[in-house]
Structures are given as C-alpha cells and as structure tokens.
Amino acid sequence: MKLTLHAHQLELAHTFGISRERYDRQPTLIACLESGGKKGYGEATSNPYYGVTVEGLIKEIEKARSAVEAFPNTDPEAFYELLENLELTPFARCALDLACNDLHGKLLGKPLYAIWGTAARDLPVTNFTIGLDTPEKMVAKMQERPWPVYKIKLGTDRDVALVRELRQHTDAVFRVDANCAWTAGETLDNARALKELGVEFIEQPLPADDWEGMEQVAHGSVLPIIADESCIVESDVDRCGLHFNGINIKLTKCGGLTPARRMIRRGRELGLKIMVGCMTESTVGISAIAQLLPQLDYVDMDGALLLRSDIARGVVITDDAEVILPETGGSGVVLTADL
Template sequence: MEITIKKYVLPLKHTFSISRESHDFQDSMIVALKHNGKTGYGEATSNPYYKITFSTMQAEIENVREEIENYNFKEPEAFHAFLVSKNLSNFAICALDLAANDLYGKLLGKPLYEIWQTDNSSYPVTNYTIGLDTVDKMVAKMKEMPWPIYKIKLGTQQDVEIVRELRKHTDAIFRVDANCAWTAEETILNAPYLKELGVEFIEQPLKADDWKGMEKVIHKSVLPIVADESCIVESDVEKCGLHFTGVNIKLTKCGGLTPARRMIAKAKEMGLKVMVGCMTESTVGISAIAQLIPQLDYVDMDGAMLLKEDIADGVIIKDDGKVIFPSQGGSGVSLR
C-alpha cells in the first residue's frame, strides 16, 4: 500500500465554543491508502483535551510507514489489529482504519453498510450543534440553520435559562451537552426543568472520572444520561452500563470503525442507547460515520455542516435530514 498524509485547516462558519474551549479553525489529518488502483481516505482531527495534534499523529504514522506500506492488506479487522500492535494513538489508528475501510469497500465495489449487511432504509436524523455563546448568537445560529434536532452546548451558571430562551424560537427536539461542567447535584436539579423544555437527554454532565457522582445521577435524574468523555475505548462500554442510559461513541477516540462496531454491539447487548458522534470532521470522517447509522439510536454527524468550506465529497445530508449515500464503494469519499 502507498500512504499519503496531508494536513488541512478547516475553517468553521462560527466560533465553536464548549464549556472548556473555543476555536475558529479545526486542524485535520487526512490519510490516503492506495492499493490495487483504488484509494481509501480516512480522517482524524486534532484535539487539545486529549493532547492530540496533527504533528503528533503524523510522526506516529511516519515511524511505521515502511511496515504499513509493506503490509499485505486483505481486510480492515486484521489491519486494525496490526496497527494496535504498533502502539499508535487511537486518533492515528482512526485515520488509518477509516482509510482501510473505505479502501476495502472500493476494492469490493460495495458501500460499507452493505458489506456489514445493514439496511439503510431507516436511520436516525443527525442533530445540529449550537455552540455555547450569548443567547442572541445561539438563536441566530438556529435561525440560520432550521433543523429538527439541536444539540445545545452548555456549561454556565445560567444553563436552564439559556435553554428556556432558545425554546421560545423553535419546536425542535433539544439535546444538551455540558461537556463535564456540572456537578451531580446540578444535573439532578436541572433535569426536571430541562425535561419540561423538551430536552431529550443530557450528555456527559459530570467529569469523565466522576463515577460516584454518575451513580447518584443515574438513579435520580428524570432525563436519560449519555456518556461521551467517559466512553472512549471498548472497555469503557461495560463500565458505562452501570452509570449511563446510553453511550456516544467517537471514531477518533476509540480508534476507528472497526472498534466502534464492536462497541455498538456491546452497548446493545447491555441495553444501552447507542449514539455515534463527530469531532468537527470534514465529509471524509462524516461519510464513515454515516455507514453506521442504520445501527444507531442517535447520531451527531454534523461536522461538515459546521464548516465554512469542505474538502471532500461523499455522503450528503439534505435539509430535511435525509442522507444521500454515494454510489462509490466503501465510505464513498473523494477529495476535492
């Protein structure tokens, strides 16, 4: 196989803020794997919370470039196991795993959801994320993008008031994400008010390692609680089962489609609701997520919708939330 690595700086439509950080651009690493005349594409974005940059990911892959290029590629699962054995970060593995899956499907001439024998005639609509901002700016973002489901980023002392103000401007379903900013007491107190305001669930209200707090919340919250920062890798799913009603799986954090599919199966086995989320990827990463949506209860794959300029063609999300899957095999990605 031949590897190509390229850095993109993705400009966002608006400053994107959550409880712990803000940014106007998203650094992204695109990996291309070329084999037998076909090219598969994968992506992983940088993330300060996990101390991941383009440079760290690139260096990891360059250290094992020769071994990867000499690898006898047959199918993604064995390739993923090979990558894990090289002690790469999950972010670097994700980019390579997504590229390998895209390549595999293109070699077979079939989309991944078809290879996995899933029916894409029914799937959840993605939410559209409204970053934390002044109420006026958050309302303006909703008016700019009318959508049936919004994920509202929170993490202030006025979070219920923010949601109350936003509710005056839309009948859409709300989901709220505190990104670890609340205490157990705040979560339990906020939940009844948020439920009255049409909030479907609360995502990651407490710090990722506050398992005692989450045990308290899961027994007393009137709203479902979905794990994000507490659910990173496969082994986290079982632990989350005792503290959450659902898990949000991120491909970049867990290491790609290959482990994500196992995490989905485990979560379902445990009776958890299953969501897959994005980390402001371009259409390269979003097209990979889209292959999973027939298996999901919820999905957050609005990354490319938040960009001022995209870098790829693949899955298209229409104004009504309908997903148009590309005719190419794999994830169906091509770079512009």
C-alpha cells in the same frame, strides 16, 4: 498499499464554543491508502483536551509507514490488529482504519454498511450543534439553520435559562451537552427543568472520572444520560453500562470504525442506547460515521455542516436533514481540495 498523509485546516463558519474552549478552525489529518487503482481516505482531527496535535499524529504514523505499506491486503480486521501491534494511539489508528475500510469497500465495489449486512433505511436524523455563546448568537445560529433536532452546548451558571430562551424560537427536539461542567446535584435539578423544555437527553454532565456522582445521577435523573468523555475506548463500555443510559462513540477517540462496531455490539448487549458523534471532521470522517447509521439510535454527524468550506464529497445531508449515502464503495469519499 501506498500511504499518503496531509495536514489541513478546516475553517468553521462560526466560532464554536463549549464549556472548556472556543475555536474558529479545526486542524485535521487526512490519510490516504492506495492499492489496486483505488484510494481510501481516513481522517483524525487534533484535540487539545486529549493532547492530540496533527504534527504528533504525522510523526507517529510515519514511524509505522513501512509496516503499513507492507501489509499484504485490505481486510480491516486484520489491518486493525497490525495497528494495535504497532502501538499507535487511537487518533492515529482512526485515520488509518477509516482509510483501510474505505479502500476495502471500494475494491469490493460495495458500501461499508452493505458489507456489514445492514440496510440503509429508517436512519436516525443527525442533530445540528449550537455551540455555547450568548443567547442572541445561539438563537441566530438556529435561525440560520432550521433543523428538526438541535444539540445545545451548555456549561454555564445560566444553562436552564439559556435553554428556555432558545425554546421560544423553535419546536425542534433539544439535546444538551454540558461537556463535564455540572455537578451531580446540578444535573438532577437541571434535568427536571430541561425535561419540561423538550430536552430528549443530557450528554456527559459530570467530569469523566466522577463515577460516584454518575451513579447518583443514573438512579435519580428524569432524563436519560449519555456518556461521552467517560466512554473513550472499548474497555469503557462495560463500566458505562452501570452508570449511563447510553454511550456516544467517537471514531477518533476509540480508534476507528473497527473498534466502534465492537463497542456498538457490546453496548447493545448491555441494553444501552447507541450514539456516534463527530469531532468537527470534514466529509471524510462524516462519511465513515454515516456507514454506521443503520446500527444507531442517535447520531451527531454535523461536523461538515459547521464548516465554511469542505475538502471532500461523500455522504450528503440535505437542508431537510435527509441523509443520502453514496452508492460507491467503501465510505464513498472523493477529495475535492488540492491536498
């Protein structure tokens, strides 16, 4: 396989805010693996919370270039074993794993969901994320993009009042994400108020390592609690099974589609609800997430919808929130930007 890497700056349509940061652009790395006249694409974004930069990812992957290009086939499971043996970090593994899966499916002429034996029907609707901002700006973002399900970013001392204000402007389902900003007591109190405001579930209310607090919340919350920062890699799923009602799997954090599918299987065994989320990826990363839709209860794959301009074609999410999966092989990604 031939490996190509390129860094790109994704410009957001609006400043995106969560409890710990705000940003206007998202640096991302696009990986391309080429073989047999086909090109497979993968993506991994930078992330300051996890100390990941695009420059660091490039340096890391370049050290593994010779081993990656010498790999004799495109079998994703076998290729992922190579990536683990090379001791690449999960974000680097993600870019390459997504590219290998896309290439593998394109060479077979089948979309990944079909290769995995799943059918593209009864797919969950992606939420559209409203970043943390002033109430006026958050309302304006909702009005700009009418949607059936919103994820509301929280993490202030006025969170319930904020959701109450947003509720006056839409009947859509709400999900809220505090990004580790609450205490156990706040979570229990907020959950009671938020349930009355039509909130479906709460995502990661406590710091990722506050397992004692999460045990208290797990036994007392009137709303389901979904793990995000507490569920990064495969080994986290079992512990989350004792403290959460569901898990939000991020491909970049866990290492790609290959480990994500294993996490889904284990989560199901533990009776957890399964969600896959995004990290403001372009359509390259979002199209990979879309292949998992038949296996999910919830999905947050609005990353490309938040961009001012995209760099690829693949999965289509219509203005009516309908998902149209590519009929081409793999993830169905075609680059449109000059990389």
